[in-house]
Amino acid sequence: DSTANGSTATVIQNQSILTVTEVKVNVSMPEAAKKASETGADGVGLLRTEHMMLALGVHPKKFIIEGREEELVKALVENILKVADAFYPKTVWYRTLDAPTDEFKSLDGGENEPYEHNPMLGWRGIRRELDEPEILKAEFKAIKKLHEEGYTNIGVMLPLVQHPDELKEAKKIAREVGLKPQKNIEWGIMVETPGAALTIEDFIAEGIDFVSFGTNDLTQYTLAIDRNNENVAGLYSERHPAVMKLIAMVIKECNKAGVKTSICGQAGSMPDIVEQLVELGITSVSANTDAVATVREVVARVEKKLVLKAARKVLQE
Numbered sequence: 001d002s003t004a005n006g007s008t009a010t011v012i013q014n015q016s017i018l019t020v021t022e023v024k025v026n027v028s029m030p031e032a033a034k035k036a037s038e039t040g041a042d043g044v045g046l047l048r049t050e051h052m053m054l055a056l057g058v059h060p061k062k063f064i065i066e067g068r069e070e071e072l073v074k075a076l077v078e079n080i081l082k083v084a085d086a087f088y089p090k091t092v093w094y095r096t097l098d099a100p101t102d103e104f105k106s107l108d109g110g111e112n113e114p115y116e117h118n119p120m121l122g123w124r125g126i127r128r129e130l131d132e133p134e135i136l137k138a139e140f141k142a143i144k145k146l147h148e149e150g151y152t153n154i155g156v157m158l159p160l161v162q163h164p165d166e167l168k169e170a171k172k173i174a175r176e177v178g179l180k181p182q183k184n185i186e187w188g189i190m191v192e193t194p195g196a197a198l199t200i201e202d203f204i205a206e207g208i209d210f211v212s213f214g215t216n217d218l219t220q221y222t223l224a225i226d227r228n229n230e231n232v233a234g235l236y237s238e239r240h241p242a243v244m245k246l247i248a249m250v251i252k253e254c255n256k257a258g259v260k261t262s263i264c265g266q267a268g269s270m271p272d273i274v275e276q277l278v279e280l281g282i283t284s285v286s287a288n289t290d291a292v293a294t295v296r297e298v299v300a301r302v303e304k305k306l307v308l309k310a311a312r313k314v315l316q317e
């Protein structure tokens, strides 16, 4: 059961549609996991952490400062469990905290968040977590605990990486709490900075099982268009050739190395873009709950076209 791009995948029967490219789903709130799993999705391509942290009402750093780390770990375990359980044994890629400074200000303890002129280019994602490793450690401890309880279907995905040293450092922290990246837990990065896309081979050399395109951010950083700025919203497009060129490049390099590729930005719910990605040989696509069925149909149609094209070519030779 090997796909044309060299990666291994299982043929999935779902809602009577067969696809080799996996169709996954994005989950932002643990409470929505059950509904998301009912789509028949092949796993969770993005489990966002921000909402579960916001729902606690207390800034994660405050837990640490006040010596309440255990409480934070417990809350994370409860939340992640809802998703890991709803999808078990299908894989759930947990994305570590990606909190921009402006979004966590309203929380108890958030008054200490620094003011940033441009939070989107600021202290968020993995860069922040490496500066505050206690929070990252709490997340890893929660995953370790679930792992010990048999939820071995959880993988880790790092947001906003731009240099392989960040990947290296995060893995080191994971090992400190007893996780074994790439050995007993799937490990990957989001490709959402042009820096990561252009040097993908260096991340592959450092060691990853998968990458996932965060096209919401990849678009804003490639085109220099703030995704939250209405004045430039008309220029914002994932279909810009520069964005698609970066994606194509990364898929090609990853397929050569046997590293899985996925997408979890909004573009993964857009049929025309999904069509291009399947043609490029992406391993999986993660869509919003309400788009899973449509995306599955698109994937099946494109795969059929590709197979027929290849078969005709062989027959003509």
Ligand code: PEP
Pocket (backbone or CB within 6 Å): 046, 048, 098, 192, 213, 214, 215, 216, 217, 218, 264, 265, 266
């Ligand atoms: C993305 O950037 O495409 C993504 C999926 O992450 P977020 O939207 O949470 O930044």
Ligand code: MG
Pocket (backbone or CB within 6 Å): 159, 192, 214, 216, 217
């Ligand atoms: Mg992002």
